[in-house]
Amino acid sequence: MKQLKKWMLGATTAACAMYAAGSAQAVEIEYWQYFFEPRVKAMETLIENFEKANPDITVKMTHFPYADYRTKVAAAIPAGQGPDVVQLFYGWLNDYVNAQLIQPLPNDVFPPAEIEAEFFPMVQAMKRGDQYMALPTAVRSLALFYNKRLFDKAGIDGPPKTLDELVETAKKLTQKDGAGNLSTVGITTGMNAQDHHWFREVLIRQFGGDPYMDNYKKVNYNTDAGKAALKYYSDLEFTHKVTAAGFMDEPQAAFKAGRAGMHIDGSFRIGALNKVRGLKWGVAELPAAADGTHSNYSSYWVNGITSKATDEKYDAAVKFMKYVTSDEAMQVWLDTVGELPAKPSAAMTEANANHEVYGPFIKGLGYAKTTIFANESGQRQALMDMVGRMRLEDQSVDDSLAQAAGEEQKILDDYYN
Amino acid sequence: MGIYKRLSISQKQIVWAWGLLAIPIVFYVVVRFYPTANAILLSFQEWNLLGSRNWTGFDNYVKLFSDPTFWKVFGNTFLYLILGTPSSLLLAFVIAFHLDKLRFMHGTIRALYFLPFMTSAVAMAWVWRWFYQPVPIGVFNNTLATFGIPQIPFLNSTTFALPSILAPAIWAGLGFQVIIFMAGLRAIPQTYYEAARIDGISAWETLTEITIPLLKPTIVFLVVFSSIGFLRIFDQVFNMTTNDPGGPLNSTKPLVLMIYDTAFNSFDMGYAAAQTVVLFTVLLVVSLLQLRVMRDK
Structure with missing residues (x-):
């Protein structure tokens, strides 16, 4: 009996020791992102590669529908129940950093000087003090999509290179029915889609302005440049009548249906357009200003390490972060999702830069700016209402712009004070 | 034990x-x-869902009452109520009154009226949204254009947008109200009508002196029920105006959509809670007032 007791004690101790050793060997970290099939597939590939290289770490991915994602993350992370590594939209980072829910990336593994040398410059928005809080795998930029069939039919040889050419091209592409109603628009319009980015970061800059000051805390577009930009933008609809707001319900729907000659959209639209049968489309860089000025807007999702990851989980999370921000991971992301690599070394390879679809977007990244939003939907609404007032209440360019600048400044003041 | x-x-x-x-x-x-x-x-705190909740006293309410958007939205909410409740009740009563007398295909017609009530509000809102589109995809405007009549900017106008959104909401609730009215009509004893006929009372007087007074409990129920529904309208507006939520220029935004926007786009939870408390108070006051006004003496 005594013998048996001793043996059992020994066996239990051995089992405990083995279990402890086993758990020390296999660290499991949790990764969260929103559900978009190619993104999930790309991440599965990355996790597989990462686990092969690091057999002692397993990564568990959880994804949620996009509509719930922001709320789910915001509810889970403060409760200490969420992921160790999380994907966040760059614009949300501020709130997470202020609430100390995101840990800075260690300087020895992610030296800021190296990041600044390797990544596209807009990634610097992720720096707080002398440390980076989060980094993207992929970035998105804007370009001009155009319908090749409609171009051929109108006898236009290629996409417009300048803003003036854009107006002329749009005029040729616009078609009206017998009653004078638009049946095909030259270019889509709608501040609700990507146009508010085009206006903010591209048109205002091209007309010689700088849309914000003080690190995006102060609105600076109620200027002559802003007025010229708004006049150019609203003239498309109200003077040249080459477009109409709400045509075919949504700008991208009009383009998909072949009822729009041109459409400004982000690189994330590529996948959806590839699925449209019978649509022959091309991509070009956003048209330059008369003096040749180019600009673009870039946005991105970043990966960050949450405050939940400690000790060996933190080390594993750092290793995982290092991998998902590597050139290899960026190429996987580009091939699977169609989103552009966040580093010139991965983006500017000959094959990528000369790619007929990705090329124009990648060129745009070189001179793209990233708006730091306090409340993107609120700030977008200010610009939508700006054009809405001109359409529905005949407000002048100057008054409407001034009112929009005031509304947006109020949102920024409420947020930062 | x-x-x-x-x-x-x-x-x-x-x-x-x-x-x-x-x-x-x-x-x-x-x-x-x-x-x-x-x-x-x-509603007395400030919270962005991530950080800690901080006390701010009455700041949220002060901000709310000095926000012109809130007053616009407040007005819209009552516009939904003032336009929606009487017109839906009148329509439902007229339909129920005549349907009650109808024998031919009675069940089928009743089912047809009830069908929209069972349909998902989201699906219906999207179908109507497409009906309202300008040429070349909107059914209504295509029809107008065929006859050479200028298009109506249903959802792209500050005047037409709110009634355009209200129409499917009324239509969706109609089936339910018709059924309740018919149940109310059936509950009125036939003997009253027989007595009226013997006394030679006109049809109009029968309606105003017998039918409507005896329908009062039904009407009270429907007024309260549909008022709460219109004050809380959200699905139709949210789905029909996703391009410009509550737009154009806030002309269709109801209080619930403003709450949703404040909470889940601006992540200003305290401010959203203050709006919720205001909505709660409004619903309470309106319901109590209606019950009081329509109470049997």
């Missing part, structure tokens, strides 16, 4: 009654009363 055994039968019955009643009570306390109390508390 010993204590339970010593109880008398009536005491045991009380224990069981409370035991069973406790389930819904606990349920209500956990999923209704606690969150409600918490929301009222939150």
Whole structure:
């Protein structure tokens, strides 16, 4: 009996020791992102590669529908129940950093000087003090999509290179029915889609302005440049009548249906357009200003390490972060999702830069700016209402712009004070 | 167990009654009363869902009452109520009154009126949204254009957008109201009508002196019920104006959409809670007023 007791004690101790050793060997970290099939597939590939290289770490991915994602993350992370590594939209980072829910990336593994040398410059928005809080795998930029069939039919040889050419091209592409109603628009319009980015970061800059000051805390577009930009933008609809707001319900729907000659959209639209049968489309860089000025807007999702990851989980999370921000991971992301690599070394390879679809977007990244939003939907609404007032209440360019600048400044003041 | 055994039968019955009643009570306390109390508390705080909740006193309410958007939205909410409740009730009554007298295909027609009530509000809102589109995809405008009539900017106009959104909401609720009205009509004893006929009372007088007064409980129920529905309108507006939520220029935004926007786009939870408390108060006051006004003397 005594013998048996001793043996059992020994066996239990051995089992405990083995279990402890086993758990020390296999660290499991949790990764969260929103559900978009190619993104999930790309991440599965990355996790597989990462686990092969690091057999002692397993990564568990959880994804949620996009509509719930922001709320789910915001509810889970403060409760200490969420992921160790999380994907966040760059614009949300501020709130997470202020609430100390995101840990800075260690300087020895992610030296800021190296990041600044390797990544596209807009990634610097992720720096707080002398440390980076989060980094993207992929970035998105804007370009001009155009319908090749409609171009051929109108006898236009290629996409417009300048803003003036854009107006002329749009005029040729616009078609009206017998009653004078638009049946095909030259270019889509709608501040609700990507146009508010085009206006903010591209048109205002091209007309010689700088849309914000003080690190995006102060609105600076109620200027002559802003007025010229708004006049150019609203003239498309109200003077040249080459477009109409709400045509075919949504700008991208009009383009998909072949009822729009041109459409400004982000690189994330590529996948959806590839699925449209019978649509022959091309991509070009956003048209330059008369003096040749180019600009673009870039946005991105970043990966960050949450405050939940400690000790060996933190080390594993750092290793995982290092991998998902590597050139290899960026190429996987580009091939699977169609989103552009966040580093010139991965983006500017000959094959990528000369790619007929990705090329124009990648060129745009070189001179793209990233708006730091306090409340993107609120700030977008200010610009939508700006054009809405001109359409529905005949407000002048100057008054409407001034009112929009005031509304947006109020949102920024409420947020930062 | 010993204590339970010593109880008398009536005491045991009380224990069981409370035991069973406790389930819904606990349920209500956990999923209704606690969150409600918490929301009222939150309306005096500032919270972005991530950081800590900070007390701000009446700041949220001060901000709310000095926000011109809030007053616009407040007006819209009542516009939905003032336009929606009378027109839907009148329509439902007229339909129910005539349907009640109809024998031919009675069941089928009743089912047709009830069908929209069973349809998902989201699906219906999207179908109507497409109906309202300008040429070349909107049914209404395509028809107008065929006859050479200028297009109506249903959803792209500050004047037409709110009634355009209200129309499918009224249509969707119609089936339910028709059924309730018909039940009310059937409950009126036939003897009153027979007596009226013998006395040679006109059809109009029969309607105003017998039918409508005796329908009062039904009308009170429907007025309160549909008022709450219109004050809380959200699905139709949200789905029909996703391009410009509550637009154009806030002309269709109801209070619930503003709450949603403040909470889940601006992540300003305290401010959203203050709006919720205001909505709650409005609903309470309107319901109590209606019950009082329409109470039997």
